Every structure is written in C-alpha cells, then in structure tokens.
Amino acid sequence: MKYKNYGNLKKRLMINKLKPKSEFNRNILTLMSGTTIAQAIPIAISPILTRIYTPNDFGVLALFLAITSIFASIANGRYELAIMLPKKDEDAINIFALGFIINCFISLLLLILVVIFNNYFTKLLGNNEISFWLYFVPITVFIVGLFNILNYFNTRKKNYKDIKNATILKSIVLAIAQLSLGFIKSGVSGLILGNIISNGFANIKLAKNILKNKRLILKIKLVKIIILAKKYKDFPKYNLISDLSNTLTLQIPFFVIPKVFNITVSGYFFFAQKMISIPSLLIANSISQVFFEKISENNKNNIKNMPIFLNILKKLLMLSLPMSIFIYLFSPTIFEIIFGKEWRISGEISQYLAIIFFFTFIVSTLSITLVSYNKLKFLAIWQYLYLFSSIVFFFLVYYLELEFNIFLEYYVLHQVVLYLIYFFIIFLVVYKMDESIS
Template identity: 30%
Template sequence: MKHLLVKINNKLNAQGGFLRAVSVLVGGTAFAQGLTIVALPFVTRLYSPAEFSIFAVYASILGIFTVASCLRFEIAIPIPSEDKEAAILVVLALISNFTISIVISFIIWLFHTEIITLLKQPSLSQIIWLIPLGVFFSGIYTALQYWATRKKNFTIIARTRIVQSVSGIATQILFGIFGGAAWGLVLGQIIKISAGIGKLAKNFWNEANTIIKSITFVQLYTIFKKNDQFPKYSTFDSLANSAGVQLPIIIIATLAVGSEVGYLMIAMQVMAVPIQLIGGAVSQVYLAHAPAAVQEKTITHYTINILENLFKYGVSSLIFIGLVSPILAKYVFGQEWEKVGLIISWMIPWFGFQLIASPISMIMHIVGRQKQMLLLTLSGFILRIGMLYGQFYLNPSYLLEAYAISGGIFYGICYMVFSNAAGLKIQDHILLIKKVVFFIIIAIILGILTASVLRMFEL
C-alpha cells in the first residue's frame, strides 16, 4: 500500500506537479457543482417558481452576452509563447469587456421600455439594470482565469470556484430567508460571478505588473491586429452556440403562461451535473488521445470504446433518474416544484444524446470539419426556435415538452454526425447496442421498480 501511495504521489508530481494541479482543479469544480445541487432543495423552498422564472430570463440574457464580452481575446491568452503578448491580450480582453458592458448599459437605458414589453416580464424592469454589472464581473473573471490557466495556477482557480459557489449560495439563501424575492437570486448570481476576482487580479498583477506598466497604445494595436480573428470569427460562433441554448428559454418565458421557465431552469441545473462531470472529463480524455488515434487509423475503435462506457454508466444512470424523478421531485424540491420531475423525464433523450455526443464532438476539430460544425450549430438553433413557435401555435401548453424534444432531436443528429466523422458505420452502432443493451434494460427495470415502491409509500 505504501509503495502504491508513493507511486501515485510521484505520478501526480510529475511534469512540475501538473497532474496534481489539474486534479485539484477538477476536485474544486466537482465540489462547487455538488454544493450547488445540495443547496437546491433549500433554495427552491425559499423562492417560488415565478421568482425563478424571472431569474431564468436574467441568467439567459446574461449567458448570451458574457460569451462575447471579451470579444474572445480571452481564449487567445494561453497561446502566445511570450508572457508579454499574453498580458497584452488580458488587457485587450478587459478593455473589450468594459466597453461591451457600457454599450449594454446604454442600450438598456435607450430601449428600456421596449425591451421589457418584448420580454413580457414587468418584474424584470429594475433587475434588468443588473445585466451590465453581471457581464462586467463575468468578463473580468474569465480573462483573469485564462491568465491563471496559462501560468498553470490551477489551485487558485479551484479555490475561486469554491468561493464562488459558497458565496453565491449563501447570498441566495440569506436573501430568501428575508423575503428578497427574485432580487435575492440575481444578487446571489452576481456575487457568485464576482467572487474570486480579487485573488485572480492580485495573482495577475504580481506576475505581470512590470509588463503592464510598459504597455503602449502601439503595442495594444499591434496585438489586436495580430489576433483580430478572435473578435471576427470566434465571437460569432460563440454567440450562435450560446443563443441556441439561452434564447429558447427567453422565448418560453415570453410565450408561456405561468412559471414554466422556472421549472425548466431547475430541471436543467439538475441534468447539467452529469453532463459537466462525466461528459467534461471524457471530453478531455478523448481530445488527449483522439489525434494520435486518427493518425494510427484506430479512431473508430477508440470512439466505440468511449461510447460504450458512456452508454453503460452515463445514459443508464440518466434513464434511471428519468423514471424516478416525477415522484421524487416534489419531496426533494418542495410540493410546488412537482412539475420539475416531469420535465426531467422529457429531457432524458436530450441529455442522453448530449452525454454521448458532446465528448466525441472533438473529432470535428481534429479532422478539420469546423464549417460543418458551425452549420450544425446554426441548424440546431433554427430547429429549436422553429419547434417552439410551431408548438406555440398548435398548443402553447406543451412548450417545455417541445423544447425538450427539440433538444433530443438536435443532439441525436449531432451524435450521428460526430460518430460518422469518427468512421462509425451502421454495423458499428448495432455492435455498440448489443454491448450496452443489458445495462440499459437493468436501468429501466430498476427505475420502474423504484418508482413503483415510491408510489406504494405515497398511497
């Protein structure tokens, strides 16, 4: 045992302790997400679905703007070989973020009445002024985090994520206890976004203050021109991707009667956990090995092995959750949140396909199919918006179900496109189904039995 521990410790400390730092980062992220989920049953008992609906609209608008607030200069920060160019990119990202935040503030001031009328959310009238603040803090954190990533300061990032989660949840619970309404949820989100900025800023200043003091306008312009492909192309791509997820939520809020989008937000937070933890980890593993597998022409076999494990341990777990959630939701989140369980059930095909499609999506970048990827993203955006409005004119009572189905169709198409890019044929899919069908059946049986037992106790 001692020999094993020494071996593990040596492995973690290899390459300057890089693996240990990455382990800390993953652990910090997992802790932060876990804490958010544990706190949800308390938060949902302090806030109503209507208040969460207002918060969902705010968070969705924020999500669209934040991906572009730094004009994507932040993703260029780890790339340059010299720290000076990277530090200038941080400054460019911060300047862009400040400018975009001011522009958003001006637009809200100029078209405040029209925006509120368009959103059909009178309760958002005052809260909407906090959107520029949220964009501003989010952009600062993102830019400084990429600098820390460049310098491999993963421990600092992990600590800030934990601080973010704790401070954000504490704020929401505190305001909820004292009847803070939707303001409590929004302010908690802003506190969560801004927490950790001080530590990252201090770290950046300590490592780059000499460079920062010597930066000239000529240098800023030179680096801007050198990296102008990021604001030109990456900004549009990220906006399209973010809007495909966030805009339907805003549309549902404007079209639906009641607190539908509040239920949707809680359901999406629950389902995002396995996607981020399992899917995120597998994505990193796949990206690390797939390029070599493509060169060695073993990418198809490698992809099948990845998909097999995702089906066995990921999709089967989601199926179980989908079968028991309609009964458990009201006990976990509170009586008025019972509909969350039904929405989760509708979302199982969506998140099931997303879980197996997202990790292998890296193959599109490896084999140079970025244009096809962008076309797929835009097609998914059109599909989701089209199905929402189509359902609205047919029967507006089932908007959430239509959104969930559209997600399942989109990620189902993504799965077929990505697996095709990895070289999978029809016979490979058949073989894959044979390998995982036992696990799927067991998950279904366990889900049905568990749901039956829970219903017996209800009676």
C-alpha cells in the same frame, strides 16, 4: 521504531499508488475535486431554496440569466480562447488585455442601451418584474466576461489549484447570499444578486495570479495588442457570431416558454435543466478544460490527437450512460422527496432532459477540439444550423400551440439529431488533422 517507520512508509506508498500517474489525469482530478465541492454546496441548499423561492422566482432568474449569458458569451470578442495558443506569455497577456478592453466597451454600451430603452425591452420580454433587473445586466456581463479571460489565463499557466479554490469560493458566496437575502426579502432578489456577488469574489481570487506578476503586466503594449488582434482575428470573425448564435439557441426556451406557457412553467423547466447540468459542471467541464490544454500542447509539438480523443470518448460514454439511465428512472421521485411535492413537475421534465444529457455531456466536452485546431468555420456552420433549426422549431411550437408534453418530445428529438451531427464534424476534423501529420 523501525516497524513504525516501515508502516508509515507503506501507507505513503499505498497513497501514491492511488494518485493519478499522468499530469493530464492529475489536472482533471484537481479541477473535478474543486467543482465537486463547489456543486455540492448548491445541491445541499437547493431543498431550502425551493422552499424560500417560488417557481415564478426561478422563471425570472432564468430570463435574467438568459439575457446575461447571451451578451457574456461575446463580452471578450471570443479572444479568451486565443489566450491558450501563443508560445510566449507576453503574447498571452496582451490577448488578455485585448479581451478586457472589448469587455469594458460592450458592458458600457449595454448600460447606455438599458438606460435609454428599458421600457421597450420590458415590453418585448413580456415580464414587468424583469424591468428593474435589466439595469444589472451590464455589470453582470462585465464580471462574467472578466472571469472568462481570467480562467483561460490561469488554465494556460496550469494554476488548476487556484481555479479549483476560486470555484469553491464562488459557490460558498453564492449559497450565503441566496440564503441570507432569501430569508430577508421574498422574491427573486436573492437569486439574482447571489449570482452577481459570487462571480465577483471568484474574479478576485483568480486576478491575484496576474496582478502579482508585474513584469508580465508591464509587457502589455497597445501596438502588441493590435498585432495580436489581427493575428487571431478568426476568433471574432468566425467564433463570435457563431458562439452568440449557439448561446442564443440555448437560451431561446427561456424566452419562448413564458410566452407559450407561462413564467412558472419556465421556472420548472429551468430548475430541471439546472439539476441535470450538475454532472456536466462536476465532470465534463473539468475534462474539457484539461483536454483543451493537452491537445493544444500536442498541436504545437505535431503529435496526433486521435488516441487521446478516443480515450476521452470512452471515459465520457462510461460516465454518461449510467447517469442518464438513473436520471430517467428516478428523477420524479427524487425531486418530490428532496425539493417538495410542488417540484415533481421538474423531475418529470428531467426525464426528457436525461436523453439530451447523454449526448450533450459527450459532445460538448469534445467540442473544444475544433477551437484547438482553429477550425472555427466548421464550428460556426454547426452553430448556425443549430440556431436556424431551433428558431424554426420554437416558431412551430408557438404557432401550433403544442401541449407541454408534446413540446418536450419534439425538443428531445431536435437536440439529439443536432448533437449527432456535431459529433460527426468533430470526429472528422480530428481524423483529417491526424492524417496530415507525417
């Protein structure tokens, strides 16, 4: 019996040694484990989806997501970022309420505009199939906006297990909806409805943590909301327009590519970008979320952030380089084998995107630093530069009627240059802020 107990004790000690010792690393691992499971599900069903849905369907989905992403990025007036900053939960819940009110207003306004100007928007987008789905834009924006404020509030309370479970639930529902609806009816319906339904289920999971705290909800007061709206006015003043411009920049390809080339090419590009973004969703977002919580805490306690900044940078470099090389070398073959011969084109596009991935994986993860320091002006300057340069770039692509391969080469060059500038701004801010700490 003694030997048996000793053996069990030894096993427990070995398991404990394998567990991350710091709370920071444990939180990253918790979110990463949830995101890994969540992303494993769509990866697993992707070979089926590419045989149920056509590149044209994915092109229409890309257009729908581009529209909703743009408006969802400003759905809460960017006040969701301020939820992390106050010391008191009472202030945080009132900021949450402020974001919710703004979300309701923007979603209602979108509904009115879609009902009145549906035909005009359809002609502007140049795709008749999107006409029906424009009516689903307001509800999608509302659901995504609600998820953003719920996610940040749960991050503030360090409910990382609940965030993990919500992410997994969202992925499961998405898979079930897209597969079942795809078998029932051909076309893009299953892809779009699956996204809407899955986001709704994730919200229900995260909302429970707030709804069960009735005492905190009762502290929501209109006067308090107005005071906090003024206190954190820099978020809508500087970050709203800048983030809108950033999101618009990221979605421009899905508006321009169908016009310069066609909606099918847009579908190939979208699917390639979707697959390339999986490592970021698996790893980078989790690191960024916990990194934000850690540096926000350091700022409150007047602790320097350069050591943890460099530590995260080193980890991101070690992760992004081998992944980028692997994608560049093997993506065409992998896409053809897993998704079918038709999708080798997406694999070839992925080779170009792999170069962009190396830089965006690192810089996007670290960019939350500017929010934590409330250096929104610097963030806005870069985002405006990013938008302006992208508009000029895509205008030239449209005007010169470039071949698709030439377009991809210049697209990579443009993205790399802009993200190198972004990294320099972030590093400079951390360095200057650390210098100010005595």
